[in-house]
Amino acid sequence: MTDQLVGEPFAGRRTRILDHLDRRTPGHSLPGALYTDPDVFASEVDLLWRRRWLFVGTVAEVPEPGDYFSFDVAGSSVLVIRDDDEQVRAFHNVCRHRGSRLVAPGHGSVGNLVCGYHSWTYATDGSLRYAPQLSPAIDTACLGLRPVALREVGGLLYCSLAAEPDGDLDVVAEQVRDYITPHRLDRAKVAAQVDLVEEGNWKLVMENNRECYHCEGGHPELICTFFPTWGLREDQIPDRLRADHDRYLFAEADLARRCDALGMPYALIEELADRPFGFRIQREPLDGAGESFSIDGSRLVGRLLGDLDDPQLGRCTLHTQPNAWIHLLADHVVTFSVTPLSPDRTLVRSTWLVHEDAVEGVDYDVEALTAVWRATNEQDAEFVRNTQLGVSDPAYVPGPYNEAERQVDDFVRWYDAQIRSEAQRGGADD
Template structure:
């Protein structure tokens, strides 16, 4: 078969899928949720993998997950497995988790620690920097320097790790890093450790998972544990606050003023920076007050960990919340950090990985109780899983008609606008736009 014919056979289905996803986007009414097919169609999902997940910077974890040389974690997305490892020189690197011999998965566990990376199939052995060290019975005429593990672009931002599967990653990560690093560094994730990590597979499209996180419209009735410390008026303008929530909002304003004063005294940035629609790595970051004592995610807002992060000595720093598109949100508090990484599995299944970090010297059972530390977000995640599962069922129903967003859902609308913009720009680059 000729190369041209092969290219046509491979290219036409992809072009057809791109045409389909663009057609669905053409049918969207601005200010309303997406058409149902964009949450359910397998061809749409395949196009998203091609146009988005293999092209954008993805949150994969934190430096605290690979604290020592030889420590590694894997991140599986869009059919690719990425191996993130700290090498013998203390540098965190990322590689495709694929042996350079005949393609076997190099490591099969989600995390661990190694001296060398040894393929379980034919014992090809790689150093932690990815170079090939040993290949039994390989001809001496073969240049082994060309057979190291294939690198994946990796960028650390204040202890958060992002990777890109693109052959030529965009430089947006550096521009974002310049704006958010100051918010992250006081928490010193390089001096933190993993207290717990929970994987939850939610039965919904990845966009529904992200949309659900981008609003608290559902929080008042849906998250009783979370709203012990989350103010129920989050996302509402002053003129939108209903009378029944006015006491909560007045309390929020007082807590906000006190938090801003504390942050200014400590030289900790707190203002809102939001660029959610127009850039490849859409993001939002802000330090906001917590209700009650204002220290942590607990029933009364009091701290959950006796040892504060980094060199912080004031526990009443609320929450610094960072989220990025397509797949992350992070809450940084004085006593702990909780990160969330979203990865699509199929059109209607999504993995949400939640990771709790505490100070590297904090002792479980002495400085914190693990059950109490994780209680609020374990409950909240389970509640959200139910919400998005029911929504997936609804958008799959022929009776579904996209409904209008309200002002409290403006970040949802921003996410959807970002999604449409990124899909269109990538499809146009690949020749699929009309």
């Protein structure tokens, strides 16, 4: 990988993406080529996706020793597994013999990892246990699976493909962990997981998520619990939404009282643009009953997460750059991860978690639990598809962001800064 990137092809791609960024007008959407050019996409994979911390899943997806899941990103397949000592580890999904994939995409459970090609066998800690007919002169201790850097933050799992990952995630983890831990993801289980391939560039998917400017007319299910004035300053509230905003202010004050009583943090921490692991976290009220993502805001799961006994805890939302947003509620958690597939195709994976003892059909109904976000995701996929068509049109000229799109601008500034920083550093991690 390194030899490929330091040669002329990478140098040319790097120059091209920087040229496009140099033409970016601050406060405006990106030039069209940054959403469509295959060379730009290849540079992003090299400079961003192989070097930054990526959200990949939760500990609830590997609850028992031998449980695993795999995911593909930036040309690599990564295997996340809980070993026999209960430690969650990550490895490259590549046999050390002749490179065969060890496991297929998805989830599973094993006693040992056995390569289907020549039966090389690895323990759950990645060590090589058995290799038929291997010469005794070869040191098997050097043939364990290649590790991938992994960090757990309150039950959320982040991986980095970099040989020497930056330490920024560890710093951020100390700021956000107390927001997440009351939901006890280590005592949760997966109730549903849905993959949706959106026909648009990964940045358009992230930008769409970073604003609710489109929510009032575009997400009728979601705005039943998302206050319509979310993201607006007090002086921007139109008269027609004043009653809605007053209701929001009342719900916000009530949520603060509940959190103070429980010793739960709720204040906004926002550092989306100016650090390698850009993030935003805040606990905010929900409309209606204030309990969950339902049409009337009432809870969707009878058994609350962890030891929580108050269902009216709104939504604790965590955004992390470049690929995740996560909502933690009293009755369930829903996580979203973004994986680029090509310049104009992006995988969005949505995962719903409930208490480990919650019983389907008794404590929750999967269709009801997932209904709002399944509808919202499909609506967003259409917005992204239409935007991809537009930015591919010769008539496209980047337009200005408004105040409600401030987080979109933060994302674009983060993207610009990270690409420039890594391009200046040169080369790439293997």
